[in-house]
Amino acid sequence: MSESLNPSADPSANPSAPTPGEATAGTSSAAAGTGTVSSVHAPSSAAAAGIPDDLRAASFERQRRLRQEPRFPGGPAIDPAGSHHERRIRSFQPRRSRVTPGQEDALLRLWPKWGLDIDGQRVLDLPELFDGLPAVLEIGFGMGEATAQMAADDPGTGILAVDVHTPGQGNLLGLADRNGLSNIRVANGDAIILLREMLKPDSLDGLRVYFPDPWPKKRHHKRRLIQPEFLDLVAQRLKPGAVIHCATDWEPYAEQMLEVLTAHPLFENTVADGGYAPRPAFRPLTRFEGQGLDKGHVVHDLLFARC
Numbered sequence: 001m002s003e004s005l006n007p008s009a010d011p012s013a014n015p016s017a018p019t020p021g022e023a024t025a026g027t028s029s030a031a032a033g034t035g036t037v038s039s040v041h042a043p044s045s046a047a048a049a050g051i052p053d054d055l056r057a058a059s060f061e062r063q064r065r066l067r068q069e070p071r072f073p074g075g076p077a078i079d080p081a082g083s084h085h086e087r088r089i090r091s092f093q094p095r096r097s098r099v100t101p102g103q104e105d106a107l108l109r110l111w112p113k114w115g116l117d118i119d120g121q122r123v124l125d126l127p128e129l130f131d132g133l134p135a136v137l138e139i140g141f142g143m144g145e146a147t148a149q150m151a152a153d154d155p156g157t158g159i160l161a162v163d164v165h166t167p168g169q170g171n172l173l174g175l176a177d178r179n180g181l182s183n184i185r186v187a188n189g190d191a192i193i194l195l196r197e198m199l200k201p202d203s204l205d206g207l208r209v210y211f212p213d214p215w216p217k218k219r220h221h222k223r224r225l226i227q228p229e230f231l232d233l234v235a236q237r238l239k240p241g242a243v244i245h246c247a248t249d250w251e252p253y254a255e256q257m258l259e260v261l262t263a264h265p266l267f268e269n270t271v272a273d274g275g276y277a278p279r280p281a282f283r284p285l286t287r288f289e290g291q292g293l294d295k296g297h298v299v300h301d302l303l304f305a306r307c
Contacts, residue, residue, distance in 0.1 A: 103170025144172025
């Protein structure tokens with residue numbers, strides 16, 4: 001599971017909430033913009049010291065620029081789409097966690113070669129990106145172990161792996177490098193912007209969404225990724241016959257996935273009886289999945305073909 005694909009509070013309802021990039025950068029809530037109320041209603045130390053307004057403003061601007069600078073020069077951007085696209089309820093939440101020296105090394109060395117930012121400002125040529133290989137999109141790869149295994153088992157397929165978790169990005173790049181996997185590209189940012197703005201119609205040979213956040217509370221169900229509107233967009237980008245493969249260990253979410261996929265006119269269940277599919281051999285057993293199985297969870301796979 002990619003725990004990083006967990007939606008945060010609705011940014012549109014809280015204009016001062018940190019952007020995904022700011023959260024990824026590990027800034028404090030005050031530095032990310034959530035502490036602005038106190039700075040407005042209480043005199044700052046700078047004001048108390050008699051610092052002129054123009055110098056104070058210049059200092060704030062320098063701090064803002066520093067927050068927007070990438071943690072790894074030449075690596076994944078903090079907020080690749082910036083203000084180019086609307087704020088909305090998102091299906092992910094960047095996690096703040098430490099980047100190891102090995103992950104940092106991979107980001108610095110390999111991002112220019114195998115990484116790309118989802119900026120929404122260009123359309124990708126997938127055949128060029130993958131040297132003519134068919135390409136599947138994987139949304140949420142966590143630390144990337146399963147992704148690397150699938151890439152190794154199927155070198156004839158390119159995997160465009162999307163996540164916002166910087167340690168995971170570095171880990172997957174390192175795995176690809178150590179195992180000689182040239183069929184992986186790592187994308188940083190919002191998968192919705194990637195699908196909507198940066199991929200051509202009928203360009204994908206498959207979509208994989210493994211263990212997305214289930215958002216178990218009813219009031220959060222709107223944040224689940226697998227929704228009719230998402231499937232409308234996906235249907236435009238998948239080639240006819242391409243398969244969307246979902247997996248979850250959360251029973252209510254599995255039921256919702258089955259319901260919305262079955263109801264969509266452009267997708268057809270690959271299982272004859274219209275139910276869940278056995279786990280296909282090409283999907284490795286993930287560490288997260290193993291933990292769920294140890295707890296008695298039942299994992300459901302769903303494979304639906306684009307009509």
